[in-house]
Amino acid sequence: MNAMPGWADAIVVPLISVLIAFAISSGVILAIGESPVEAMTLMVTGALGSSYGWGYTLYYATNFIFTGLAVAVAFHAGLFNIGGEGQATLGGLGVALACLFVPWPHWSLALIGAMAAGAAFGALWAALPGWLQARRGSHVVITTIMFNFIAAAVLNYVLVNVLRPTGSMDPATARFPGATNLPTLGEILGAIGIPFSRSTPANVSLFVALAACVAVWLLIWRTRAGYEIRAFGKSDRAAVYAGISPVRITMLAMLVSGALAGLMAINNVMGEAERLMLNAVEGAGFIGIAVALMGRSHPFGVLLAALLFGFLYQGGAELALWTSIPRELITVIQALVILFTGALDNMVRQPVEALFLRLRKGAK
Amino acid sequence: MAAGRPGAAPFAIELRGISKAFGPVQANRDICLQVARGTIHGIVGENGAGKSTLMSILYGFYRADAGQILIGGSPTPIPDSQAAIRAGIGMVFQHFKLVPNFTVLENVILGAEDGARLGPSLAKARRALQALAREHELEVDPDALVEDLSVGHQQRVEILKALYRQAEILILDEPTGVLTPAEANHLFRILRGLSERGKTIILITHKLREIMDITDHVSVMRRGEMVATMRTADTSPEALAELMVGRKVLSRVEKGPARPGRTVLEVEDLRVCDAHGIERLKGVSLTVRAGEILGIAGVAGNGQSDLLDVLGGIARGTGHVRLNGRALDLSGRGCNGHARRKAGIAHVPEDRQNLGMIMDFTAWENVAFGYQGDPRYRRGPLMDNDALRADCAGKMARFDVRPPICDLPAKSFSGGNQQKLILAREIERNPDLLLIGQPTRGVDIGAIEFIHQQIVRLRDAGKAVLLVSVELDEILGLSDRIAVMFDGRIMGVRDPATTSERALGLLMAGVDDDKGAA
Numbered sequence: 001m002n003a004m005p006g007w008a009d010a011i012v013v014p015l016i017s018v019l020i021a022f023a024i025s026s027g028v029i030l031a032i033g034e035s036p037v038e039a040m041t042l043m044v045t046g047a048l049g050s051s052y053g054w055g056y057t058l059y060y061a062t063n064f065i066f067t068g069l070a071v072a073v074a075f076h077a078g079l080f081n082i083g084g085e086g087q088a089t090l091g092g093l094g095v096a097l098a099c100l101f102v103p104w105p106h107w108s109l110a111l112i113g114a115m116a117a118g119a120a121f122g123a124l125w126a127a128l129p130g131w132l133q134a135r136r137g138s139h140v141v142i143t144t145i146m147f148n149f150i151a152a153a154v155l156n157y158v159l160v161n162v163l164r165p166t167g168s169m170d171p172a173t174a175r176f177p178g179a180t181n182l183p184t185l186g187e188i189l190g191a192i193g194i195p196f197s198r199s200t201p202a203n204v205s206l207f208v209a210l211a212a213c214v215a216v217w218l219l220i221w222r223t224r225a226g227y228e229i230r231a232f233g234k235s236d237r238a239a240v241y242a243g244i245s246p247v248r249i250t251m252l253a254m255l256v257s258g259a260l261a262g263l264m265a266i267n268n269v270m271g272e273a274e275r276l277m278l279n280a281v282e283g284a285g286f287i288g289i290a291v292a293l294m295g296r297s298h299p300f301g302v303l304l305a306a307l308l309f310g311f312l313y314q315g316g317a318e319l320a321l322w323t324s325i326p327r328e329l330i331t332v333i334q335a336l337v338i339l340f341t342g343a344l345d346n347m348v349r350q351p352v353e354a355l356f357l358r359l360r361k362g363a364k
Numbered sequence: 365m366a367a368g369r370p371g372a373a374p375f376a377i378e379l380r381g382i383s384k385a386f387g388p389v390q391a392n393r394d395i396c397l398q399v400a401r402g403t404i405h406g407i408v409g410e411n412g413a414g415k416s417t418l419m420s421i422l423y424g425f426y427r428a429d430a431g432q433i434l435i436g437g438s439p440t441p442i443p444d445s446q447a448a449i450r451a452g453i454g455m456v457f458q459h460f461k462l463v464p465n466f467t468v469l470e471n472v473i474l475g476a477e478d479g480a481r482l483g484p485s486l487a488k489a490r491r492a493l494q495a496l497a498r499e500h501e502l503e504v505d506p507d508a509l510v511e512d513l514s515v516g517h518q519q520r521v522e523i524l525k526a527l528y529r530q531a532e533i534l535i536l537d538e539p540t541g542v543l544t545p546a547e548a549n550h551l552f553r554i555l556r557g558l559s560e561r562g563k564t565i566i567l568i569t570h571k572l573r574e575i576m577d578i579t580d581h582v583s584v585m586r587r588g589e590m591v592a593t594m595r596t597a598d599t600s601p602e603a604l605a606e607l608m609v610g611r612k613v614l615s616r617v618e619k620g621p622a623r624p625g626r627t628v629l630e631v632e633d634l635r636v637c638d639a640h641g642i643e644r645l646k647g648v649s650l651t652v653r654a655g656e657i658l659g660i661a662g663v664a665g666n667g668q669s670d671l672l673d674v675l676g677g678i679a680r681g682t683g684h685v686r687l688n689g690r691a692l693d694l695s696g697r698g699c700n701g702h703a704r705r706k707a708g709i710a711h712v713p714e715d716r717q718n719l720g721m722i723m724d725f726t727a728w729e730n731v732a733f734g735y736q737g738d739p740r741y742r743r744g745p746l747m748d749n750d751a752l753r754a755d756c757a758g759k760m761a762r763f764d765v766r767p768p769i770c771d772l773p774a775k776s777f778s779g780g781n782q783q784k785l786i787l788a789r790e791i792e793r794n795p796d797l798l799l800i801g802q803p804t805r806g807v808d809i810g811a812i813e814f815i816h817q818q819i820v821r822l823r824d825a826g827k828a829v830l831l832v833s834v835e836l837d838e839i840l841g842l843s844d845r846i847a848v849m850f851d852g853r854i855m856g857v858r859d860p861a862t863t864s865e866r867a868l869g870l871l872m873a874g875v876d877d878d879k880g881a882a
Binding site: 223224227231235237242244 | 676677678700701702703704705711713718719720721722723724725729732733734736737742745746747749
């Protein structure tokens with residue numbers, strides 16, 4: 001018998017964890033001589049108080065949805081893919097190549113082409129660690145983190161030596177042609193009569209991310225491949241009994257995971273920067289780990305967690321802009337959220353479970 | 365009988381009103397138990413009846429919610445295992461707690477060292493061990509590494525450990541599960557000797573025959589309660605089984621004569637190496653015919669598991685295996701569970717919880733386990749969860765799985781009901797050959813009867829069954845022919861009607877009655 005109903009497991013426990021994290025953060029803000037109430041108000045209004053704030057929050061959230069889903073899919077197969085950063089970096093390269101060297105007639109076709117290229121490059125970058133794990137037993141945690149560094153070096157080399165326009169001092173590609181520029185959220189919502197700030201980077205990729213959530217949900221819970229991924233993730237020995245090939249599932253999960261991370265590039269590279277720069281991913285690959293942990297590797301949970309981290313990113317930027325609270329404090333808050341939702345999950349879970357048991361006994 | 369009622373002498377151990385709940389589950393309810401000094405007291409009960417919980421309370425692993433423990437007549441709280449040892453309680457667990465790369469002597473003093481220097485402790489232990497060995501028939505080489513000892517000897521080390529710690533009360537949890545019949549008999553001689561020298565012994569087992577053979581008194585637990593305590597001489601295995609289950613149970617499998625047909629499975633010179641390169645199967649040859657049950661007897665770890673694994677496509681091997689005359693791939697790409705199922709082999713694995721199902725999956729998800737590619741479970745590119753649920757509900761009804769709730773995770777079912785679910789999944793595939801390992805391990809008596817009936821029914825439907833079990837009773841009751849395995853070889857094939865338990869026991873120990881020691 002489960003101690004708690006599913007909704008309590010999915011909503012109540014993470015919510016309490018987040019509240020504890022915010023309570024401790026308030027203590028830290030107090031300790032450095034600022035008002036926590038003021039700081040929280042500033043974060044909320046900055047991130048959610050205007051369509052401008054929402055635009056940034058959703059832009060960040062889009063990145064985190066992709067990387068969070070990437071980690072979640074691998075988690076279901078029992079693989080800890082911490083190479084989202086490198087896979088998204090390579091995805092950016094794929095998107096840049098697709099945008100720069102194919103004469104797209106319309107942004108929608110460019111988006112499809114860029115998605116295919118980004119996903120393929122990301123998948124390729126995950127395929128090598130996946131193959132090493134499946135065939136050689138090299139642990140993906142080790143190999144994917146090494147591949148993050150290789151990806152950064154590859155990007156550095158390609159930008160400086162290959163893609164940098166002659167005469168430019170900036171290690172970045174040329175600006176993508178206008179036909180590849182994606183419509184922003186402001187333009188889309190404006191077209192259907194909803195006023196929304198047009199000066200934010202949120203763009204049509206948000207809808208791709210939402211579609212990816214649905215697609216991952218279908219894959220994991222409604223297909224044979226998802227069944228085999230989950231079975232392998234729960235027990236690799238039992239999976240072998242059931243005739244599931246560990247090599248096949250490891251490769252499949254890593255390919256899908258890498259493709260999702262690579263897809264992130266349509267948001268940050270194609271949608272926002274409109275050119276490929278160094279360090280374009282900005283740590284979103286690592287945030288994806290926290291997002292997947294907090295979202296319990298469920299696409300819907302990943303969506304909610306991505307929104308929370310989007311809020312923290314945008315709210316934190318506002319905080320640094322308007323107060324003397326250093327920008328690093330937002331890292332502290334993020335760390336606390338990760339600590340309580342990920343590492344200290346049982347600390348919250350057990351009392352809540354006990355509470356539910358008592359309630360249930362009382363009801364009898 | 366001296367141990368009957370020793371008049372005013374206090375009981376060695378007395379439990380008064382012990383209760384323990386885990387969340388909503390009442391594992392022990394108002395348990396009372398009195399064990400006289402110098403007697404052997406058996407405790408029987410189905411899985412989940414609360415035996416292990418009760419012993420864990422006695423040994424200080426759990427704290428009782430209510431109740432009192434009296435040792436030698438005086439109330440003794442036991443908050444941890446150190447207190448249990450101080451109170452003179454020694455425990456021999458089902459899974460030994462020994463350090464394999466330590467010597468016997470080092471294991472004995474582990475946790476009972478006298479000081480920082482090991483020398484004096486070792487010397488003292490060596491003298492004590494020699495004295496104990498002389499007194500109780502417990503000879504073990506004190507300098508042997510534990511990993512080099514046989515299972516029976518490792519168990520002696522566990523007993524010596526307890527005696528070295530001055531245990532007056534010895535608790536043994538399922539001590540014969542891993543022993544050959546001869547080793548079990550030796551253990552019982554030791555226990556008898558210990559009780560004659562005044563030690564009190566509590567024996568937890570599910571083998572009723574052992575209870576009848578060796579105990580003075582027996583208590584029966586059912587659903588967390590102590591339902592009866594009586595003199596062993598006044599009861600019978602049938603009566604005990606009925607008390608355990610709460611209804612009448614058939615102790616023998618009811619089956620008609622076998623009508624074996626064509627040969628279904630032919631195994632020739634099958635060899636399997638494990639991950640360390642050690643040969644686990646050393647040239648096994650056997651045949652199973654349609655409409656017969658071939659039972660493989662043997663002490664656990666003599667290659668039976670490897671045989672099932674390679675036939676089920678989980679492990680690789682060399683040699684020749686033919687199913688219905690067609691060769692099976694033993695080492696290539698076609699050696700996997702999927703290919704075996706397509707060839708007509710169903711496999712109920714020995715390790716139900718780690719191989720046979722995914723414990724976190726729901727019952728209906730487990731119904732597809734191994735058959736996840738079946739077109740009946742598919743609708744377009746997706747799995748047809750409605751079809752799966754419907755199939756699960758039908759299987760639960762036909763195989764009496766309780767509770768019949770498809771959405772419950774597999775781990776929430778009892779061992780017997782998990783097994784019934786796996787059996788339903790495998791048997792309803794109508795396989796030509798059923799591989800079945802330890803069909804009733806960890807299964808309650810009530811379900812054993814049902815599971816045995818299903819196996820016999822499959823045989824009567826003209827299918828071949830390869831049965832592996834360490835329970836000799838089960839092998840004798842179900843098999844139409846018995847092959848005995850020892851050290852990766854088949855020691856011999858016997859007819860259950862004409863062989864004896866003793867003859868099988870010798871074969872299991874590697875002694876061929878025709879040829880002498882193998």
